[in-house]
Every structure is written in structure tokens, then in C-alpha cells.
Amino acid sequence: TKLASIPKENFLFGPSPVQYLPNLTTALGGQVKVYAKREDCNSGLAYGGNKVRKLEYLVADAKLKGCDTLVSVGGVQSNHTRAVTATAVASGMTAVTVQEKWVPIDPPLYAETGNILLSRIMGGDVRLNQEDFDIGHKAATEQAFKDVEARGGKPYYIPAGASDHELGGLGFTNLVVELAEQEAAQGIYFDTLVVCSVTGSSHAGLIVGAVAEGKGRKVIGIDASGKVEATRTQVTRIARNTAKLLDPELVIKDEDVILDDRFNAGIYGIPDEQTIKAIEMAARTDSMITDPVYEGKSMAGMIELIKEGTIKPGSNVLYIHLGGQPALNAYSSYFPHN
Numbered sequence: 001t002k003l004a005s006i007p008k009e010n011f012l013f014g015p016s017p018v019q020y021l022p023n024l025t026t027a028l029g030g031q032v033k034v035y036a037k038r039e040d041c042n043s044g045l046a047y048g049g050n051k052v053r054k055l056e057y058l059v060a061d062a063k064l065k066g067c068d069t070l071v072s073v074g075g076v077q078s079n080h081t082r083a084v085t086a087t088a089v090a091s092g093m094t095a096v097t098v099q100e101k102w103v104p105i106d107p108p109l110y111a112e113t114g115n116i117l118l119s120r121i122m123g124g125d126v127r128l129n130q131e132d133f134d135i136g137h138k139a140a141t142e143q144a145f146k147d148v149e150a151r152g153g154k155p156y157y158i159p160a161g162a163s164d165h166e167l168g169g170l171g172f173t174n175l176v177v178e179l180a181e182q183e184a185a186q187g188i189y190f191d192t193l194v195v196c197s198v199t200g201s202s203h204a205g206l207i208v209g210a211v212a213e214g215k216g217r218k219v220i221g222i223d224a225s226g227k228v229e230a231t232r233t234q235v236t237r238i239a240r241n242t243a244k245l246l247d248p249e250l251v252i253k254d255e256d257v258i259l260d261d262r263f264n265a266g267i268y269g270i271p272d273e274q275t276i277k278a279i280e281m282a283a284r285t286d287s288m289i290t291d292p293v294y295e296g297k298s299m300a301g302m303i304e305l306i307k308e309g310t311i312k313p314g315s316n317v318l319y320i321h322l323g324g325q326p327a328l329n330a331y332s333s334y335f336p337h338n
């Protein structure tokens with residue numbers, strides 16, 4: 001297929017594990033078998049996560065274009081900019097990341113711990129852009145670009161979340177190919193995939209993979225952006241562009257894009273009670289750790305979809321765990337204790 005011919009780096013350990021979650025399955029009634037695809041354990045590069053899988057394609061492209069510096073942008077506790085820094089360093093490149101105040105909170109050590117700490121330890125050029133928030137990320141990233149060029153480097157721009165990029169969807173389309181092989185080996189089939197959606201290319205890539213397979217596999221996106229219509233538009237656009245790149249005949253219909261807006265706590269980056277309860281449930285059943293920004297919200301979504309019967313008894317559901325645990329350190333105040 002076309003996908004196998006597109007250049008990529010190898011940043012992952014191999015196929016990420018598909019893990020059965022017996023205690024969570026039982027806690028949710030036992031009728032739906034709950035498994036997780038552990039993208040949070042996919043790589044040895046600075047804790048891995050979904051961005052590392054996407055960046056296999058973007059970094060290969062950067063190398064082919066002769067670039068030596070990755071330039072990207074995210075929030076202060078961005079997993080993405082940590083992954084950009086990690087893949088740059090491991091590839092012998094450097095990274096400049098603009099870290100913006102996307103979340104209107106400032107809990108203890110927010111700009112000192114978690115993801116941003118990891119980027120600093122790896123030697124990334126981390127630029128906090130909190131004062132200049134009003135000028136938006138365009139000016140700050142343009143400045144980063146100019147700085148790289150001024151010192152004789154060749155920058156490669158990676159948009160937020162490695163999403164709105166012609167190669168952004170490929171990593172998660174490839175995940176579906178990988179999953180089909182794992183299913184064949186394990187004698188199981190997942191009729192439903194549940195995935196967190198924010199910048200959209202994880203969700204979009206899965207949709208393209210599922211539609212291309214033609215088995216009727218359902219991909220349910222759980223919005224964590226708090227801006228559901230903008231996210232739906234972005235997911236749809238990325239899915240269609242990715243499909244076109246791989247197979248001009250492949251049609252992504254509007255109804256292929258399912259985005260549930262009930263679990264985003266109304267805002268990006270801040271958990272609500274439902275988020276915290278879901279984090280605790282996964283942690284207190286199968287010791288699976290999720291974060292307050294992304295996976296806690298998609299976990300809350302999967303729990304409710306099973307409870308309400310949207311995910312039917314008798315089905316096997318696969319929770320796509322996209323990573324994100326490093327941010328937990330910056331959110332300790334959301335878990336009060338005596």
C-alpha cells in the first residue's frame with residue numbers, strides 16, 4: 001500500500017501493547033470487555049505518547065528536506081513540544097519550542113515541572129511566551145524561525161500537536177494497520193475505538209485507517225478541546241487530506257467523524273469532577289494512569305459510553321491511551337489529600 005512507501009523514522013519500541021483491563025471491565029459490569037492500546041508506553045524517547053508516533057513521519061520529512069532544527073508550539077505543559085524535543089535530540093537535531101499560556105490557571109510549579117522540565121533536561125530551547133500571549137503564536141514562531149536561520153540552521157515547522165500538516169494523520173492510520181495484525185495474532189476484534197481528540201490528527205488518522213479497512217469499525221472521539229465545532233472541522237479536514245494522500249478513492253463521510261462533547265469540562269486543560277473520578281477509577285482498578293488534560297476526559301467518556309449502553313454489551317472496546325502522564329506533576333493540586 002501507499003502508506004508503507006512513505007518514509008518514516010523508527011522511534012517506537014515496536015507495536016504498542018494491547019492490554020486487557022480485567023478490573024475495569026468488571027467494575028463496568030463485565031458485559032463490555034475493555035482493552036487499552038498503550039501508546040503511553042510506545043517509545044523510550046522521553047516517555048513516548050501519541051506525538052512520537054506522528055513524528056516518525058514528520059521528522060523523516062524534515063531530514064529529507066535537509067533541516068536540522070524542529071520548531072513547534074504548544075501550551076506550557078504540552079506533551080507535544082516535549083515529544084518534538086525528544087525526537088529532535090534522538091535524531092541529532094535541535095528543537096525550539098514556543099510554550100504559550102493556553103490554560104487560564106497557574107497551579108504550583110506549572111512552568112517548572114512535568115513536560116516542560118523534561119524538555120529543559122533534554123537541552124531544548126524552551127521559550128515561555130506568557131507575556132506575549134496577545135501577539136499569538138505566529139509572531140513567536142516566526143521569531144524562532146528567524147533565530148534558527150540567523151545562526152545558520154535550517155528550521156522545520158511542526159504545527160501544534162503535529163496535526164495540521166500533510167503528514168500529520170499518517171501515524172494513527174498506521175496504528176490501525178498495526179492493530180489489525182495484533183488482532184489477527186490474538187484472535188480478537190475491536191468493534192469500537194475510543195480516542196481523545198484536541199488538535200485532531202490522532203482521531204483523524206484512526207478514522208482513515210478504519211474506513212480503509214472497511215470492516216465497520218467505529219471510532220469515537222472524545223473532545224477535550226472545549227471547542228467542539230472547530231475540532232470537528234479540523235478532524236474532518238485532516239482525515240480527508242490524509243485519505244486523499246493515501247488513496248484518492250477513499251471517501252470520508254461526515255458521519256465517520258464522531259465527536260462527543262460531554263466530557264471536555266467545557267474548557268481545554270482543566271479537569272472537572274467527572275475527569276478526576278475517571279482518573280481515579282482507571283488508577284484504582286487496573287493501575288492505569290491517565291492525565292487531567294486529555295486521557296482523564298476520554299476515560300470519562302468511555303466509562304459513560306459503556307454505562308449508558310452506547311457501547312453495546314458483548315463488544316470489545318479499545319481505549320486508545322495517547323499518553324500525557326508527565327503533566328500530572330503540574331496538576332497535583334487537583335488531587336487534594338490530608
Ligand code: PLP
Nearest residue numbers: 079198199200202294322323324
Ligand atoms: N492525549 C494526549 C496525552 C495528548 O498529548 C494529546 C495532544 O494534543 C491528545 C491526547 C490529543 O491528540 P490530538 O492532538 O492528536 O487530537
